[in-house]
Every structure is written in structure tokens, then in C-alpha cells.
Ligand SMILES: Nc1ncnc2c1ncn2[C@@H]1O[C@H](COP(=O)(O)OP(=O)(O)OP(=O)(O)O)[C@@H](O)[C@H]1O
Ligand code: SF4
């Protein structure tokens with residue numbers, strides 16, 4: 148019955164504010180040791196996990212399997228060795244077991260870098276991991292360790308610990324006389340969270356392509372287009388660091404500034420679409436002192452292709468305007484939630500109805516994130532809700548007024564039920580995306596924006612059939 | 613016929629006399645014809661030494677370290693008067709989790725139904741020092757000991773430790789944990805010491821089970837690797853331990869104590885310190901000397 152549908156879709160905003168539950172239903176991040184994927188994301192690096200049985204497997208199945216079915220690759224998934232610590236390691240400490248495992252791993256696994264990550268058991272019992280790993284390092288084994296027990300926070304914070312560990316224990320010192328002078332046109336990129344962000348491989352490839360397009364040499368550090376540990380070793384030689392996210396990677400950049408006296412550029416908005424991408428590239432170019440002629444030429448070439456596709460797309464857009472959503476909700480980690488909101492507001496003219504940031508960003512980063520959302524466009528701002536619990540999030544979604552048209556939700560597989568109830572379109576753009584097979588797809592930059600448009604409107608138009 | 617197994621845990625500050633007192637209680641109970649197990653819950657593994665001529669026995673955790681599966685019988689050794697001696701043991705100092713070790717050792721005995729199989733009348737747990745973490749609270753948690761006794765002298769640090777233990781007991785009391793039988797007042801030789809410990813038990817609503825004086829007989833016995841009951845059975849001190857054991861044997865109703873909060877405890881000890889200083893001043897006052 149169409150009348151009731153309209154009524155349902157346009158029911159007024161419910162005043163009742165959902166209560167915090169103090170529990171987390173349907174997780175949107177995993178524990179710190181999930182950062183084993185940060186190690187696995189570096190070509191030919193292998194994580195070694197020192198944790199209880201199930202810890203590592205759970206991370207893999209969550210972050211790398213039922214999330215785009217990305218797979219384990221060279222060093223992740225089923226390859227990663229684990230101590231499988233049990234009661235014996237709890238009572239007597241697990242140092243000997245870990246040492247034995249490292250020895251065995253060195254024998255059977257061929258890697259450029261091993262990263263030992265600890266789970267709750269060794270961190271609680273107080274195993275001295277440095278004392279186990281130290282002698283291997285002294286022998287010249289490329290190995291580092293990070294303490295990533297679950298109680299230390301989620302995998303975003305684990306990621307920061309792992310990158311920090313690699314920098315401090317493996318990349319180590321920089322000596323211009325030995326390593327060569329700074330290369331002002333080389334950049335280290337700190338952006339989306341590998342594996343957790345379902346599209347990280349494609350996204351990092353596009354970012355690398357863009358930065359190379361304006362004349363930079365890029366240490367992308369993670370994913371198939373990274374040169375692996377050689378890139379990491381070259382970190383101190385780069386002219387600057389680029390942090391392309393609201394907060395993730397910022398601590399790393401500050402640390403690199405301190406130890407290598409290396410400047411950094413913080414651009415909170417991951418660029419999606421022509422306008423944001425062009426503005427991003429111009430800011431980077433100005434920071435790095437690149438030749439504006441080269442930069443403008445690259446941007447112009449990219450824009451020509453982008454807008455040519457747009458021209459064709461307008462036929463569809465003007466014909467189908469009545470069936471397309473006007474309001475959107477976005478539920479995801481701050482990097483994607485912000486990037487998508489910017490794009491949807493500025494390029495598609497959609498109206499932000501609900502913005503939920505789900506990765507529990509550190510308290511001190513929240514006002515910055517709020518400020519970004521407050522200025523999505525000159526005349527459009529939106530409040531942000533920081534929430535991890537899907538039950539609460541879905542209550543908020545249900546309590547949001549989306550007007551008389553069915554809304555579009557940008558979220559995860561967890562939003563399937565609420566989307567069905569609201570007859571909303573759902574684009575799964577983050578962890579977990581359990582019904583998407585993702586290889587090199589990207590939603591960022593010039594190219595990714597076109598893919599995103601395809602995805603958005605394929606979803607909406609196919610719902611009308 | 614099935615008899616009631618009575619499980620008792622003895623707690624107290626490090627070095628206060630837990631093992632000495634526990635071993636003498638076990639020895640007195642054994643002498644009286646009961647079947648007794650003494651279970652040392654201390655990584656030092658020295659609880660049962662004076663029941664076995666001053667020798668150490670392999671601990672449950674020593675066995676677990678060497679073998680994935682352990683037969684609990686291999687960790688039980690016969691001591692004075694047929695006492696079953698067990699040491700939980702623990703990791704090397706500074707590594708692993710000693711608290712979890714205690715849990716593991718106690719669980720092993722429970723899983724293999726050792727207490728029932730040995731047809732014991734008493735299991736006496738001798739638990740290390742302060743209740744620093746959950747592991748050392750295991751004997752007072754549900755289903756293990758029914759009665760807790762704490763060994764304390766009149767020293768404030770010992771009383772602090774006893775008060776902390778009371779807090780632990782209070783916490784677990786709602787969850788079916790063990791309750792407090794009372795305080796074994798060790799090394800009480802003067803009236804003043806007695807007044808301090810009496811005042812503490814009055815305020816925390818518990819009782820003194822026995823005053824045990826500090827005695828050279830204990831030291832001499834220990835040097836022979838024996839309990840006082842074994843080495844000096846006719847001594848006055850041995851009779852004091854027998855009286856203590858008897859009161860524990862007869863003891864039925866334990867209670868929830870009322871520990872002092874941090875500030876009250878501080879105020880309380882300060883007031884006793886003032887009394888002590890006043891007394892000493894009086895003792896050294898010239899008038900006191902001539903009078
Ligand atoms: N009533 C007493 N008279 C004389 N000496 C005593 C008395 N009680 C304990 N001692 C002595 O005090 C020392 C410490 O006693 P014991 O080993 O029993 O303490 P503990 O509380 O078990 O210590 P720990 O916490 O280290 O296990 C021993 O040398 C013991 O002989
Ligand atoms: S929270 Fe701790 S125990 Fe749980 S998976 Fe993470 S490391 Fe393992």
C-alpha cells in the first residue's frame with residue numbers, strides 16, 4: 148500500500164534519544180592484535196602472533212575474510228604463526244614458547260620482516276617480549292614487536308603501535324651521510340587502515356597514482372603497489388609525510404617529525420570526486436613546492452575524463468531523478484564517513500541526515516572531526532555521533548527523519564536489516580562488508596568516484612525492479 | 613558414612629608466621645587422629661617443610677611444567693603423622709602469573725577428586741602474604757575453603773594485611789565465599805600488644821581464636837626441620853598449638869567481618885601510635901625510674 152509506505156518513510160523524528168547500552172552488538176572494529184593485518188599489508192612481511200588460540204584466527208576471519216573476502220595473501224591469514232598460548236604460558240610465562248616459535252618461523256618462512264604481536268595473555272602476565280626479540284634483532288634478523296593485547300584498544304590503535312614499532316625498531320636511524328640527502332619530492336603516505344577498510348588496496352593505488360601524477364615519488368607503504376620493506380627503510384629520506392585521514396596516522400607523523408625532523412601535511416579529507424581531489428592535489432603540490440604547470444596539466448587531464456563520464460551520466464540522472472534518494476546517512480570510520488559526506492553533499496547535492504563515526508577515535512581527536520563535519524560545504528554542516536554499538540546506531544537510524552523519499556545508507560553489512568525496514572538503499576562501504584568481493588576496487592580520487600557513482604545508482608535503480 | 617570435609621584457609625602478611633602456625637595446626641589435628649592435608653599456596657613452596665624434616669617437595673606446578681598431563685597423586689607427599697603435604701608452587705620469580713598458578717593447582721586437585729578420595733577430614737591452605745590478585749583469593753572463593761583464619765601480630769603492617777583480607781572476604785561473602793573464623797594472634801607477648809589486637813578485632817567484629825606467644829621453642833623446632841608439636845610435644849608452646857587446633861576443629865560459625873576503610877584504619881593506627889609514645893615517654897620519665 149503506497150500510502151502507508153509514504154507515511155512510514157516520513158514519520159517524524161522520534162524525540163526519544165536511544166540509551167547507551169554499555170555493550171557492543173555487531174562489532175565495527177576488532178581488538179588491537181587485529182593490527183597483525185598492518186604487518187601482513189606490507190609486501191613480504193609476516194606477523195607472528197603471541198596470543199591465545201583463536202585470537203589471530205578471529206582477526207583474520209573478521210577483518211580479511213568476511214570483509215570483502217580479501218584473503219590472507221603472502222603473510223596474513225593462515226600463514227601467520229602463533230604461539231597458541233595456553234594455561235602453561237599463563238602460569239610460567241610464554242617467553243620460551245615465543246622464542247621457540249620465532250626460531251621455527253625463521254626456518255620455514257621466508258620474509259623480509261617479521262612483526263611479533265602480543266595478545267592479552269602475554270600482556271597481562273607481563274612477558275618481556277623485548278627480551279625475547281632483542282637477541283634476534285642483535286643477530287640481524289629483521290624482526291620487531293608490538294604489544295597489542297586487546298585491552299589496549301581496537302585495531303586502529305594497534306595499527307599505530309605496529310607502525311611505530313617498525314619505525315623505531317626496524318627503520319631506526321637516519322644519517323644523511325650514509326643514507327643520502329633528503330628527497331623533497333618523496334612522500335610517505337599514512338591513510339586508510341589496511342584490510343579493515345575494505346577498499347584499502349584500490350584506494351592506496353589511486354592515491355599513489357594521483358600523487359605520482361603531480362610529480363611526487365610515493366612511499367605508499369602498504370598493499371600491492373608498495374615496494375615492501377625497502378620503502379619503509381626509505382621513510383626518513385622522504386621530504387615529508389602526508390596524513391590523509393582525520394586522525395589515524397597523525398601520531399606517526401608527529402613522531403617522524405620528532406625523530407627525523409620531517410615535516411608533515413595533514414589533510415583530514417580523503418578525496419573523492421573531481422573537486423575534492425583537485426583541491427587535495429593543489430594543496431600537496433603547494434606544500435611540496437611542485438611545478439604548478441605540471442600539476443595543473445595533470446589535474447586538467449583527469450578532469451577532462453571525469454567530466455566526460457559525467458556528461459553521459461546526466462541522462463540517467465535527469466531521467467531518474469524521482470527515484471533517487473535525497474537524504475543520506477553514513478555509518479563508518481571517520482576517514483570514510485567524512486570523505487563520503489563531503490562528496491555526497493558537494494558533488495551530488497544530497498542532504499546529510501545522520502553521520503555516525505564508529506571507530507571510537509581518541510577523545511582528543513573528536514573536536515577536530517566534529518569541526519570537519521560542521522563545514523562539509525560553505526552552507527552545509529552536520530553533527531557527528533560517535534558510537535560503536537550497532538544496536539544504538541540502528542536506533543538512531545530509525546529515529547532519523549529522512550523525509551518522504553527512501554533514504555540511502557552508506558554503512559556496512561550490519562545495516563541490512565534496518566535498511567530493509569526503512570526501504571532504504573544500502574551501499575556497503577566499510578567493515579564488515581560481508582557480501583562484497585573486493586579486489587582492486589576503489590572509491591577515492593577521480594577514478595574511485597566514478598566507481599562509487601556506479602555503485603550508488605546501480606543499488607538504487609536495481610531496487611526499483 | 614560420609615563425613616564433613618572441613619576446608620580452612622590461613623592468610624596473613626608475609627613472614628608473620630602462617631606456615632609455622634599452619635603446620636602446627638595440621639600436626640595437632642593429625643596427632644588427634646584426623647586425616648589432614650596441608651596445601652601450600654605460595655610460589656616459595658616451603659609451607660610443608662617442617663612437616664617433612666625440613667625438606668622441599670616437588671610442587672604441582674613443577675609437575676605441570678614438565679608434563680602436559682599430571683596425576684595429582686604425584687604431587688602428594690606424606691609428612692608428620694600421615695599428613696598429606698602438597699605445594700602449589702609457581703613460576704620463576706618475575707615471570708608468568710603466580711595467581712593463576714594457584715588456581716591451576718587447586719583446580720587440578722578438585723578435578724581429580726583428591727579430597728574425597730583421600731577421605732580427608734581437613735584441608736588446610738597456607739596462602740601467601742597479601743591478597744594481591746584474584747589468584748590468591750581462590751581459596752576464599754565459592755566452593756573451596758569454608759573458614760578463613762588470619763595470622764596477625766600487633767604490628768600495624770600485619771594488621772593492614774589482615775584488614776585487606778577482611779575486605780576480600782566481605783567482597784566474596786555475597787557470592788558464597790568463605791567467611792572469617794577469626795584472628796590467630798601470633799607473637800603476642802605483652803599486655804600492650806594484646807590490647808592493640810583486641811581492639812582491632814573488636815572494631816572489625818571478629819574474634820581472637822588463640823594468642824600465640826613468640827617462643828624460642830618454635831625456633832629450635834624449626835631448626836630441626838620440625839613443628840613444635842613434633843619436636844617439643846610436651847612444651848607449653850605445643851599445648852598452645854593444640855588448643856588452637858582444637859578451637860579450629862570445634863569452630864562452626866564464621867562471619868563477615870567489618871573491615872575499616874583506609875582513613876579509619878589510618879586514624880586508628882595513629883591513635884595507638886600516640887598511646888605507645890605516651891607510654892614510652894612515661895617509661896623513660898625520671899619519676900617512673902625512681903618510683
Ligand atoms: N610464635 C612464634 N615464635 C617464634 N618464632 C616464630 C613464631 N611464629 C613464627 N615464627 C618464626 O617466624 C619466621 C617466619 O614464619 P613463617 O615462615 O611461618 O611465616 P610465613 O607467614 O609463612 O612467611 P611467608 O609469608 O614468607 O610464607 C620463621 O622463622 C618462624 O619460625
Ligand atoms: S581481546 Fe585479547 S583475548 Fe580477545 S582476541 Fe584480542 S588479544 Fe585475544
Ligand SMILES: [Mg+2]
Pocket residue numbers: 630631632654658659
Ligand atoms: Mg609461609
